[in-house]
Amino acid sequence: MASDGASDGASDGAKEGGLGEVAAKALGNRSFVIGGVLTGVLIVVALVSLVWTPYSVIDMDIAGKLRVPSAAHWFGTDQFGRDVFSMMMVGAQNSIAVSLVAVGVGAGFGVPLGALAAARGGWLDETVMRFNDFAFAFPAVLSAVMITALAGPGAVNSIIAIGIFNIPVFARLTRGGALAIWKREFVMAARVAGKNAVRITVEHILPNVASILIVQATIQFALAILAEAGLSYLGLGTQPPQPSWGKMLNEAQTLMFLAPQLAIFPGVAIVLTVLGLNLLGDGLRDVLDPRLRRLR
Amino acid sequence: MRKLFYGLAAAAALATLAAQAEAAKDTITLGMQLEPPHLDPTAGAAAAIDEVTYANIFEGLTRIDQNGGVKPALAESWTISDDGLVYTFKLHKGVKFHDGTDMDSADVKFSLERAMDEKSTNAQKGLFKPISKVEAPDASTVVVTLSQPTGRFLFNMGWGDAVVVAPESAEGNKTNPVGTGPFKFKNWTKGDRLTIERNPNYWGTAVKLKSATFKFISDPAAATAAVLAGDVDAFPGFPAPEALAQFKSDPRLKVVVGSTEGETILSTNNKSKYFSDVRVRRAMAHAIDRQAIIDGAMFGYGTPIGSHFAPHHPAYVDLTGMYPYDLAKAKALLAEAGYPNGFKARLHLPPPSYARRGGEIIAAQLAKIGIQLEIIPVEWAQWLKAVFKGYDYDLTIVSHTEPMDIGIYARDSYYFQYDSPEFKALMKKLDMATDEKTQYDILRQAQRKLAEDAVNGFLFQLAKTGVWNAKLRGLWPNSPTQANDLTGVYWVD
Numbered sequence: 001m002a003s004d005g006a007s008d009g010a011s012d013g014a015k016e017g018g019l020g021e022v023a024a025k026a027l028g029n030r031s032f033v034i035g036g037v038l039t040g041v042l043i044v045v046a047l048v049s050l051v052w053t054p055y056s057v058i059d060m061d062i063a064g065k066l067r068v069p070s071a072a073h074w075f076g077t078d079q080f081g082r083d084v085f086s087m088m089m090v091g092a093q094n095s096i097a098v099s100l101v102a103v104g105v106g107a108g109f110g111v112p113l114g115a116l117a118a119a120r121g122g123w124l125d126e127t128v129m130r131f132n133d134f135a136f137a138f139p140a141v142l143s144a145v146m147i148t149a150l151a152g153p154g155a156v157n158s159i160i161a162i163g164i165f166n167i168p169v170f171a172r173l174t175r176g177g178a179l180a181i182w183k184r185e186f187v188m189a190a191r192v193a194g195k196n197a198v199r200i201t202v203e204h205i206l207p208n209v210a211s212i213l214i215v216q217a218t219i220q221f222a223l224a225i226l227a228e229a230g231l232s233y234l235g236l237g238t239q240p241p242q243p244s245w246g247k248m249l250n251e252a253q254t255l256m257f258l259a260p261q262l263a264i265f266p267g268v269a270i271v272l273t274v275l276g277l278n279l280l281g282d283g284l285r286d287v288l289d290p291r292l293r294r295l296r
Numbered sequence: 297m298r299k300l301f302y303g304l305a306a307a308a309a310l311a312t313l314a315a316q317a318e319a320a321k322d323t324i325t326l327g328m329q330l331e332p333p334h335l336d337p338t339a340g341a342a343a344a345i346d347e348v349t350y351a352n353i354f355e356g357l358t359r360i361d362q363n364g365g366v367k368p369a370l371a372e373s374w375t376i377s378d379d380g381l382v383y384t385f386k387l388h389k390g391v392k393f394h395d396g397t398d399m400d401s402a403d404v405k406f407s408l409e410r411a412m413d414e415k416s417t418n419a420q421k422g423l424f425k426p427i428s429k430v431e432a433p434d435a436s437t438v439v440v441t442l443s444q445p446t447g448r449f450l451f452n453m454g455w456g457d458a459v460v461v462a463p464e465s466a467e468g469n470k471t472n473p474v475g476t477g478p479f480k481f482k483n484w485t486k487g488d489r490l491t492i493e494r495n496p497n498y499w500g501t502a503v504k505l506k507s508a509t510f511k512f513i514s515d516p517a518a519a520t521a522a523v524l525a526g527d528v529d530a531f532p533g534f535p536a537p538e539a540l541a542q543f544k545s546d547p548r549l550k551v552v553v554g555s556t557e558g559e560t561i562l563s564t565n566n567k568s569k570y571f572s573d574v575r576v577r578r579a580m581a582h583a584i585d586r587q588a589i590i591d592g593a594m595f596g597y598g599t600p601i602g603s604h605f606a607p608h609h610p611a612y613v614d615l616t617g618m619y620p621y622d623l624a625k626a627k628a629l630l631a632e633a634g635y636p637n638g639f640k641a642r643l644h645l646p647p648p649s650y651a652r653r654g655g656e657i658i659a660a661q662l663a664k665i666g667i668q669l670e671i672i673p674v675e676w677a678q679w680l681k682a683v684f685k686g687y688d689y690d691l692t693i694v695s696h697t698e699p700m701d702i703g704i705y706a707r708d709s710y711y712f713q714y715d716s717p718e719f720k721a722l723m724k725k726l727d728m729a730t731d732e733k734t735q736y737d738i739l740r741q742a743q744r745k746l747a748e749d750a751v752n753g754f755l756f757q758l759a760k761t762g763v764w765n766a767k768l769r770g771l772w773p774n775s776p777t778q779a780n781d782l783t784g785v786y787w788v789d
Contacts, residue, residue, distance in 0.1 A: 060660045
């Protein structure tokens with residue numbers, strides 16, 4: 001494994017080994033496997049909730065409120081008699097959807113900005129990166145709270161808010177990675193061959209920074225799930241009746257002594273999801289990052 | 297040995313000191329969910345203003361006691377002419393405002409005329425409408441002449457909105473309230489707490505408390521924690537009914553469930569697109585299951601109401617059966633109104649849990665007949681601006697905590713936008729009625745009229761769920777008016 005990595009890392013920066021080799025490496029990496037399984041379960045649950053949940057998440061049964069977990073209601077019922085397991089399933093879907101779009105927004109704007117800054121340099125680079133610093137200087141969740149407070153609470157606004165604080169992360173990372181690659185011989189060769197900056201960026205720069213971006217994306221995804229839960233917990237994110245883990249936690253708060261399970265289930269779900277994504281990110285980095293492999 | 301003796305003596309002294317401090321506790325920290333926007337009860341509708349100032353800082357001619365009765369306050373006595381039109385009030389002598397100026401008949405005249413004035417910002421102008429003139433023949437006599445007999449005039453003069461203020465200080469009352477009450481304003485840290493302290497120059501019986509602090513805790517979970525930790529000695533309007541069961545089992549605390557004047561209603565914009573049609577409003581009434589809302593949102597605390605009237609009032613009629621829960625009938629009514637597939641509308645929800653939770657339940661209930669409600673949570677300031685003053689809403693949930701406030705339905709401009717000449721005529725008749733029996737008859741008719749028109753969704757009478765330290769005495773169990781009257785509060789061992 002170690003020797004494998006060393007020989008592989010010695011190859012040129014353009015492509016890192018074959019796909020099969022990466023897959024084998026991935027399966028041997030414990031973080032990647034555990035993270036992958038946890039994330040996989042989350043995705044499967046979310047997908048299933050699109051077509052099926054044990055109960056409706058909107059129908060209330062006040063008479064059957066705050067039931068403890070049983071065969072009929074695996075996770076019990078909430079203060080309105082809704083099935084907590086069904087709400088958790090739809091909550092997973094909600095978390096993934098919000099985070100996916102938010103990270104997409106962050107990468108969609110951040111990566112081109114970073115690549116542009118690296119390709120052009122000079123005043124453009126300065127401007128983009130100073131704006132980045134400005135956005136970066138605000139604590140992420142604080143700026144998200146500010147945006148939703150101004151634009152009004154809701155899932156869409158929270159997506160935008162979380163997306164915006166993802167932009168500088170991706171812009172920075174892309175620029176940093178791209179700058180190093182712009183100095184490499186094969187890029188020089190491409191320039192000598194007459195390719196323009198856009199073409200070089202698309203054909204040579206982006207494929208080489210893709211691995212670090214993917215790793216970062218998994219980590220940002222975990223942060224976005226936390227941010228969504230945080231905003232919903234504060235009442236600024238997903239609005240009722242759409243279930244959300246953060247909102248469930250908020251509502252469970254005053255019911256802690258009556259029905260602690262209402263806080264435990266969404267809490268554990270958030271922990272496991274974030275843990276899973278972080279492990280997956282760690283594993284991916286080990287598998288994809290050539291420098292780390294060289295160090296081993 | 298001697299050292300030991302001194303040590304013991306010191307310990308004993310300390311213990312006595314501590315015991316004394318315990319016995320002599322003469323301050324109180326009170327939790328309140330809402331913070332007042334300002335402190336002038338004559339210029340605002342927010343209940344929180346009265347909950348700080350009523351009977352503590354400000355006093356009127358009369359006052360409402362904890363049972364809803366009328367008691368003399370600044371007026372020591374009064375006589376009413378036989379035709380019920382002329383009220384002659386004898387004022388207490390030697391009453392001083394907190395700034396040292398004298399309170400006399402000129403101040404009463406000023407206060408009433410200020411509230412009656414066209415430009416008055418008083419939130420309850422209707423209380424002063426029957427007054428035709430106010431005279432002050434001498435320093436301790438006020439003669440109020442009414443244009444028509446008003447049965448509840450003395451009660452009305454006991455509202456927080458009718459307190460007596462001084463011309464010298466009236467303008468500054470929003471930030472530095474100057475009244476005649478047994479407490480005077482000390483300081484206010486916005487967003488956190490407000491402190492009042494004993495007025496040493498009070499004209500009446502001095503209060504037992506040296507000072508009182510109101511702590512504003514809007515979050516129900518934080519309120520629960522504050523009560524359990526003893527950070528507040530009392531939370532008279534506790535916002536999380538689900539925590540009461542736990543408080544009840546705690547020997548340090550006493551849970552008191554009483555009545556309020558709070559009719560909790562699904563306020564409906566009677567001029568909005570869909571809800572201007574009485575069939576739509578009746579369809580809603582048939583689709584709302586009140587008991588489910590009381591159980592789900594209030595954990596069972598609350599009494600169902602069928603109109604805008606408090607169940608503990610002698611003139612109450614039970615109209616909760618007028619629109620039995622019947623989805624088929626509700627759907628039929630909606631179809632008749634031209635919306636067989638329902639429609640989309642907005643539901644603005646202010647912060648209290650009765651609104652936020654009740655709103656979720658109502659949204660789920662109305663969804664069953666096809667009315668899809670978009671839930672819009674708002675802060676109070678937004679609510680007052682957009683809903684209460686701007687009429688920019690379809691539905692909202694709020695508790696109207698003023699006593700005997702059925703008259704709000706006769707107002708020309710009020711946020712329900714219910715414009716009914718018949719109802720206005722009823723209220724006019726009520727004002728003219730002098731004997732109790734006629735008044736009650738008219739009140740019953742008025743309740744029926746509101747229920748028939750299904751003006752709002754009438755949900756439940758808010759219970760007063762209070763929790764306080766078991767050693768505390770004298771707090772009001774019920775809430776006949778918006779108040780945290782601390783004049784009779786004291787600690788026992």
